[in-house]
Amino acid sequence: MKVGDTIGYVSTQYIVSVKPEEKSIVQQQNTSKVEAIPGQHRDPNNIVIVIDPGHQLRGDSAKEPNGPGSSTMKARVTSGTRGVVTGVAEYILNLDISLKLKTELENRGYVVHMTRSTHDVNISNKERAEYANSVNADIAVRIHANGAGLSVRGAETLAPSANNPYVSHLSNASISLSRHVINAYCAATGFINRGVKTNDTMTGINWSSVPVTILELGFMSNASEDRAMQDSTMQNNMVQGIANGIDAYFGL
Ligand SMILES: [Zn+2]
Structure with missing residues (x-):
């Protein structure tokens, strides 16, 4: 700057x-x-962040439009994946990390809102995006974990592409946010950096009116990452990494 x-x-x-x-x-x-004044940064007290801990106790297969005006219908919210070794459900990991992230971001001065802070809720992906829009969030950070083959590992972030039919205007900012978050997250955790992936099929992205990233924390289908993501020291590293990435996005 x-x-x-x-x-x-x-x-x-x-x-x-x-x-x-x-x-x-x-x-x-x-x-x-x-x-901008040299040496002075924006006050994080004026920055509003919405954290969305992905999934919930039970999925809801009722359908909702994949984006504004879309005829493509997707499940309101799916049930997510599960740890191959620990058996921990993704919705539990997502909320554990999100609550720690909320505390860390508030300690750094940000204003933080959560789409959910308990498991037994029913909030669709569209509704989660609309919540972030309704509180005039500066960014929305959606916390998820991946599932795939046993040997697949690493973390990645998702953002809308420049060709997204709904939120192409959010692409540049969302990719920037996603890049800062994944780089800082992998630096703090040592996880393999799978980079930023553009994705235009995510309901929670397509309904957003604010820059948005989906962070896939790691693969719960990989034994070592599943174990690591339940380790309290690692969880602290994960949270520090995400917060560092958000600081970097805002130039703080
Ligand atoms: Zn998920």
Whole structure:
């Protein structure tokens, strides 16, 4: 960031993200420009983050549109994967990490909202995205874990492509967020970095109106990663890594 860069817009409601073009026209009304000052960073107290711990106690196979106006229907929320060795369900790992991440991000000064903080809920992927939209989140971070063959391992993030039919305007910011998060996460955990994957089939991405990433923490189908992701020291590393990536995205 250099002198004169626009870092946000002051309004009576909040200061918007470093990528004001991602905010709606309505949200930019009645605002005045703030310029970057060398050595000063944006105050995280004005940054709103929504964490979505993927899945829930029971999946819901009722259908919802894959994106606004889409005739493609997908399950509201699936049941997720499960640890091959530990037997821990993905929805439990996702919430454990998300709650620790919430604490860490709040310690760093961010405003954090969760789509769920218990397991016995029924919130669809569309509804999770709409929740982040409704609280004017600067970013949405969706926490998941992967399942595949026993030997597949590593972490990755998902973001909409520039050709996404619903949220192409969020692609650049979402890819930037995804890249910062996966790089910092793998640096902190030592997990193999599978990089950023663009994906235009995720309901929780396609309904978003804010930059969004899906973090796949690792493979619960891989014995060593399944065990590692239940280790408390590793969980702390995982959380530090995600938070470091979010800091980096915001230039903090
Ligand atoms: Zn999942």
